Amino acid sequence: MSRLGAAGMETLAVIDFETTGMSPGQGARATEIAVVLVCDGRIVDRYQNLMKTGAYIPPFIEELTGISNAMTRNAPAADKVMREVADFVGGYPLVAHNAAFDKKFWDAELARAGKARQQEFTCSLLLARRIYPNAPNHKLGTLVRYAQVPEAGRYHRALADAEMTANLFLRMEEELIRRYRLDSVPHALWQAIQATPKNKLEACVERFRGND
């Protein structure tokens, strides 16, 4: 499901988690979440909150993110934040950089809040590998510089990373429209590109155009 914005464009929710580790299956918990809504080629709304889970943040992660144990101790409860952010996102399609990571935490933290995911994720990392195959690598920071996307604050804070992911996504949209002379890039085409083999981007777009 995707709702339409004022100009008839689809709205997408770009999400980023900061966490205590790599996997909720190993006990890692979220420490911060941000979502930016993208519609009609721009960011139209934002949500950001630290969240208190009681999980210990290792020193390495405190250093990486700038989010300390003291900060999360005074944050609102994780289940309350997750219910709020789920209401904010609604049924909009979700986008994240390396979505497999954020999807694990989205599902795990939502479940703890008594809710379930309503929509699929689109991965800006998989899209970037297809659209920018010649980038030095496909880390978010590298792609921001490679695609000349404005930096939005400190890397590894949720809102800054979500905004940069959103701006990277919008830049990739512009690139596809320019390269293949499209009117727009509907969500279904993003999903098709993500699922297509890495060296078959052009064929994927042409097939979609033919079916459109």
Added chain:
DNA sequence: TGCCAGGCCCTCTTTAGGGCCTT
């Protein structure tokens, strides 16, 4: 006890291994 992510994607591949990405 000891270990501990996991999906994508390339290649010296498919009866597999290892780097890339996310915190």
